[in-house]
Amino acid sequence: MKRFLTLFLVSTAFLQAQPERKPNILIIAADDLNHWVGYTGRNKQTKTPNIDRLSARGVSFSNAHATVPVCNGSRASLLSGIRPYTSGVYGNADDWRKVVPEEKTIISTFRKAGYITLGSGKLYHGGYDRKEEWDDYLKNEGKLGPEPEGSKGVGGIRFGVVEAEDSDLSDHRIVNYGIEQLGKKHDKPFFLTVGLHKPHMPWFVPKRYFDLHPLESIKLPPTKPDDLSDVPAAGVKFARPDGDHAKIVESGRWKEAVQAYLAAVSYADAEIGRLLDALEASEHKDNTIVVLLGDHGWHFGEKEHWRKFALWEEATRAPYIWVAPGVTKGGVVSTRPVDFSSFYPTLTDLAGITKPAHVEGESIRTLLADPAAEWKGHALSTWLRGNHAIRTEHWRYIRYADGTEELYDHREDPYEWTNLAKEEKHAALKNELAALLPEKNAPGLTDTDGRGAPGKGAGRGKGARKKNAGGDGED
16 A cells, blocks of 8 residues: 555656647648638628637737738748848848748747648748758648639739639648648647638639629729829839839729639638648647738729738738637737737747747737726838838827828727828827837848849849749749
8 A cells, every 4th residue: 555655646746747749730831811701890791600610719809910911022031030121122032041040930939849840832922931840841732723624813913713623723722731740640739730721812712612702783982083192202202103004993993802812712712721720620720829810911993003002001900810729819909009029939938938039029918918907019011221100099100211201090090081290289109109210221132122123222132033933923
């Protein structure tokens, strides 16, 4: 009996001494997914039942913004923890690998902390991948998918119905990898990243997703005639009203383009649903932190602008959903302003990992526990050198490199139609917001316009348009 009691006490002491296993991490990134998802209410036509059910499980941020409104800059900042005005990584032609060593990325930090790192799809901007940071990565996702037999859109805005099954698109294979990993037992906690290409252009998806959004029911986003009349020349230059917008209006296919994007969002949502189903059916469901985000926003004619590449609400705002077992409560939306610099430090905080010294963002764990908690933070977005936007609970303040400004009151003007920057009564507010702007503005790594076209003055060096492996081109 004494021997049994001794063994029992030793066994109990051994178990108590074992460190608690760290939570698994599942990151779901959807390329070019703007704020047209259910929980934001920005576009009532969107149909995202699977994103909605993830939102119902955790905390969703309705005032979340990209640090950079373009794929490469956003992803480099998100995964390195380094803001663009520090790194010089602004646009799509900036090879972030030249200034961010492997040991500084979030993938490597979690790997060093004992995680197995697994991934598929688009996490870094294609063409600038560093897949050796992962223990395993899907080696061949295949082509994006088939193209339509007829019209392929208007100019650079590419869309159309494809005769295909969901499985004919690369996102299906990307999600299959995630499903496979969720179905396995793992000796270590996992850091699993799944990056969908959709709803990035081309918006070529199967007909059944177009059928969810009949053309006759499509409503255009709210716009104002001559919306750029009170915008500084620097902002008008970013908008390029004589480019995509002029072509779309002339073609008479504006509604078709909106329909196609909504269809692509619904396709991405269906793939996300397959991944969530696999998580729910797995042994990992109660010990896995899930983060879903788009990498930036997208314009559909607001401010006479299409795509991202600007500092207005439509270009910077994107979904940001967190499910953290034991921390978040289900179905809560926070209006507190945050940006994606919070991604890296929040994950290290939740996993009990020391935040690396180079990481510039702050954890939002406080908001995950109490989405309405007092919050002094703000969102900061940067587009090319010296151009920044500050987003608070109620205001957006933009200052361009030439010193010109925009100011919008989101309580009265959610679509940013009236620039208040020249009104004297807002001088003190502008000074307060301007004090939040960064003092440093690192030169860009290349001399481009940020989209990839050379010689437009984004920074320094020789620029070269780079078409990434996913077929994204300048986007």
